[in-house]
Amino acid sequence: MIFILLVCQSYHPASVHMVEICDNGLDDDNDGLIDINDPDCICETVTLESLIPNPSFEDHNCCPSKDSQLNCVDSWQQASGGTTDYLNTCDYLGGTEDILPFPDGEGALLFLTGSIIVGNSTQIYKEYAGVCLNSTMQKDSVYKLKFHLGFLNEETSPEIRFSFFGSESCTNLPFSIYADCPSSYPDWYFVKADRLENNGNYPGWVEVETTIQPKFDINALILGADCSQDSETKIRGYLIDNLRLSEESNFDFEQITQESQCSPDFTFAVAGNFSFTYQWYKEGIALIGETDPKLSKMYGEGRYQIRIINKASQQCRISDEFEFIITKNTTDVYETICEGNSLIYEGGVIDEAGIYEYNLISSEGCDSIIMVNVELLPNEIDTIQAKIFPGTTYEIGEYQFNEPGEYQLTFLSASGCDNTTVLQLENINVFIPNIFSPNGDNNNDYFEVYMVNDEYIMTEMTIFDRFGNLCYQGNQWDGTINNKLANSGVYIYNIKLVDSENHEWSFSNTITLIR
Numbered sequence: 001m002i003f004i005l006l007v008c009q010s011y012h013p014a015s016v017h018m019v020e021i022c023d024n025g026l027d028d029d030n031d032g033l034i035d036i037n038d039p040d041c042i043c044e045t046v047t048l049e050s051l052i053p054n055p056s057f058e059d060h061n062c063c064p065s066k067d068s069q070l071n072c073v074d075s076w077q078q079a080s081g082g083t084t085d086y087l088n089t090c091d092y093l094g095g096t097e098d099i100l101p102f103p104d105g106e107g108a109l110l111f112l113t114g115s116i117i118v119g120n121s122t123q124i125y126k127e128y129a130g131v132c133l134n135s136t137m138q139k140d141s142v143y144k145l146k147f148h149l150g151f152l153n154e155e156t157s158p159e160i161r162f163s164f165f166g167s168e169s170c171t172n173l174p175f176s177i178y179a180d181c182p183s184s185y186p187d188w189y190f191v192k193a194d195r196l197e198n199n200g201n202y203p204g205w206v207e208v209e210t211t212i213q214p215k216f217d218i219n220a221l222i223l224g225a226d227c228s229q230d231s232e233t234k235i236r237g238y239l240i241d242n243l244r245l246s247e248e249s250n251f252d253f254e255q256i257t258q259e260s261q262c263s264p265d266f267t268f269a270v271a272g273n274f275s276f277t278y279q280w281y282k283e284g285i286a287l288i289g290e291t292d293p294k295l296s297k298m299y300g301e302g303r304y305q306i307r308i309i310n311k312a313s314q315q316c317r318i319s320d321e322f323e324f325i326i327t328k329n330t331t332d333v334y335e336t337i338c339e340g341n342s343l344i345y346e347g348g349v350i351d352e353a354g355i356y357e358y359n360l361i362s363s364e365g366c367d368s369i370i371m372v373n374v375e376l377l378p379n380e381i382d383t384i385q386a387k388i389f390p391g392t393t394y395e396i397g398e399y400q401f402n403e404p405g406e407y408q409l410t411f412l413s414a415s416g417c418d419n420t421t422v423l424q425l426e427n428i429n430v431f432i433p434n435i436f437s438p439n440g441d442n443n444n445d446y447f448e449v450y451m452v453n454d455e456y457i458m459t460e461m462t463i464f465d466r467f468g469n470l471c472y473q474g475n476q477w478d479g480t481i482n483n484k485l486a487n488s489g490v491y492i493y494n495i496k497l498v499d500s501e502n503h504e505w506s507f508s509n510t511i512t513l514i515r
Contacts, residue, residue: 023279023286023307036307036318037284043307043316048250051133051143052221055243057086057107064092070109075131079222082127082179085110087239096152096239099203103148104242113160113225114235125179125235128224132170133245137218144248145212148205150239151198157238159197161226162208166191166218173220181227189216193226205241211248221245252276252308253319261326262366268304268322269294279307281318301325328367336375338417343374350374380419387428389507394425401425428505430456432495435512438479447477447511449495459504460496463511465489479513488515 018029022041027034035041053075062072068083069092070076078084087093089106102108111127137143145164151157165182167173172187182188192212198204223240244254252270259266268280272293280290282302290296295304303321335350337343342351346358353376360368388394393402399409404427413419429452436447449458463472471481471491479486490510497505 025286025288035284035286036281036305043318045320046250046253046317047320048244048246048253049134050243051135051137051245052131052243053134054131055245056102056104056241057088057109058105060086060088060107063090064088066092067094070129073107073109076109077130077173079128079130079174079182079224080126080176080179082112082125082224084127084129096150096203099150099152099205099239102239102241103205103207108150108239108241110237110239111224112235112237116235124181124227126181126225126227127179128165128175128182128222129240130173130175130220130222132173132220133218137166137212137214137245139214139217141213142248143212143214143245144209144251145192145243145245146207146209146251146254147243148207148241149196150205150241151202152237152239153202154198154200156236157198157202158236159195160236160238161193161195161228162238163193163224163226164191164212165189165222166214166216167220167222168217170220173222175222182222183227188222190227191218191221205239212245249317252317253306255322260366261324267295267298268306268324270306270319275311276308277311281305281307298324326366328369330369330371333370333372334375335372336377336415338377338415339379340418345372346370352376377415377417379417380413381422382419383422383424385424385426387426389428389430389432389505391509392507396421396423428456430497432509434510435514436479437514438485439515445478447479447493447513448475449497455500456497456505458495458497460494462494464492464494466492485515486513488513 020033020035020038020040021028022035022038025035029038029040031038033039036043054073057073057076059074060072061074062069064072064086067085069086070078070084072086085094087096087108087110089100094110096110109129111129113126115122116125149162165188167188169187175182175185175188183190191214192210194208194210196206196208198206252273254270255268256271257266257269270293278291278293280287280295282299282304284305287299301324303323305319305321307316307318309316335343335345337350342349345356346360348356350356350372353374356372356374358370358372360370384396386394388402388404391402393400396409397411399407401407401423404425407423407425409421409423411419411421431450433444433447436444438445449461458475461473461475462470463477465471466489471486490512492508493511494506494508499505
């Protein structure tokens with residue numbers, strides 16, 4: 001008899017160590033960490049940061065107001081006696097408005113080069129800007145430099161041999177007090193030069209890309225024109241902006257997207273290379289199917305990265321995070337409207353106080369929220385009580401009145417609203433005759449002011465003849481001048497009264513004397 005013994009072995013999945021697959025969007029090893037969030041997916045992280053500090057001249061300690069103010073720019077300095085200009089849209093642009101906008105931000109540098117006549121000789125004139133690098137450019141390593149060079153016009157910005165000079169020590173800045181060449185001085189060496197031109201697109205910017213493989217360690221860099229003698233005595237000018245200097249391989253991760261993040265067509269993209277494979281991630285989790293240098297679309301706000309693997313060496317590198325945020329700008333606007341009026345805002349009618357929200361789209365496609373705070377100003381009503389002498393005129397604003405009564409007037413207040421003013425005008429209870437006859441008949445023998453009550457006090461009365469000679473000064477004229485009878489005729493009087501509130505009233509008119 002034959003016995004067959006069957007041995008069954010239990011399978012325990014937990015006893016098998018699972019390894020995270022780094023590009024499938026799954027937690028393969030059940031540790032709660034997916035794809036490159038998992039330590040199993042170790043990959044060198046590459047950050048593309050320029051070795052040149054303040055590469056677009058945005059960080060500044062003062063706003064330039066004239067030329068030769070490179071001292072306003074953080075980290076940069078005049079490398080020689082030539083005075084490089086700092087330009088910034090906050091104020092000084094040095095006549096370069098036609099070349100705006102600057103490629104990156106609000107600042108740029110303007111440097112001059114050429115020849116000048118000094119006495120009987122022609123001397124080269126150069127302006128150079130210098131900077132101490134964030135870290136050393138290592139000897140024999142390969143670096144890439146990308147920057148923008150601005151050309152103003154064909155006459156003042158022709159073709160140029162743009163050059164870089166290096167030194168092992170930042171203490172060698174500046175290299176001279178004269179406007180001459182760096183390589184003429186100890187510790188400064190020529191590094192690289194490129195012949196650059198605008199190809200007729202004036203005014204305009206050219207993006208330049210060049211490689212540098214230094215023959216010595218470099219910690220300080222100078223940029224400007226080459227040291228050659230110019231064939232004609234002429235000064236030329238060029239602008240520079242957006243300098244990015246890093247190891248050449250780091251530029252594999254340079255973002256080349258030009259659109260605003262608010263644009264519906266925006267996606268992240270890097271320069272492609274057939275020697276690499278690509279994988280995009282959001283929040284560290286693979287985006288399935290996104291294996292091109294350019295994302296096919298955006299997957300909402302968040303942190304994006306791209307992994308690059310060299311097909312030949314299988315070297316794995318991953319970018320620093322690209323943050324995608326759709327900016328929403330909120331602007332507060334304060335408006336006032338008068339009672340009974342309305343405000344037209346973005347096609348809507350506002351006629352009550354309150355806060356109104358409007359959602360707009362900016363020129364870059366971003367959401368823009370405008371909060372309109374509206375204050376309703378009531379129409380004001382004032383009452384003015386005033387008095388006039390009979391036969392005189394009361395003026396208020398553009399209005400004139402010579403009769404007592406109540407008048408309703410409309411003015412604009414300081415806030416621009418209607419101000420209703422009720423004028424209550426009364427006659428002053430004072431009578432001044434316009435004729436008298438001092439003939440001794442006890443009837444109208446004196447020229448005087450007749451007051452109904454004691455509200456007014458006369459402080460002055462003067463009488464003049466038609467030639468301006470003073471005839472009388474007092475309270476009651478009897479028709480004599482220096483104790484002699486005045487001739488019949490027309491005389492001029494000036495009278496001043498003071499009321500109970502100490503307001504002075506002055507008026508002048510004529511009085512006719514009849515014998």
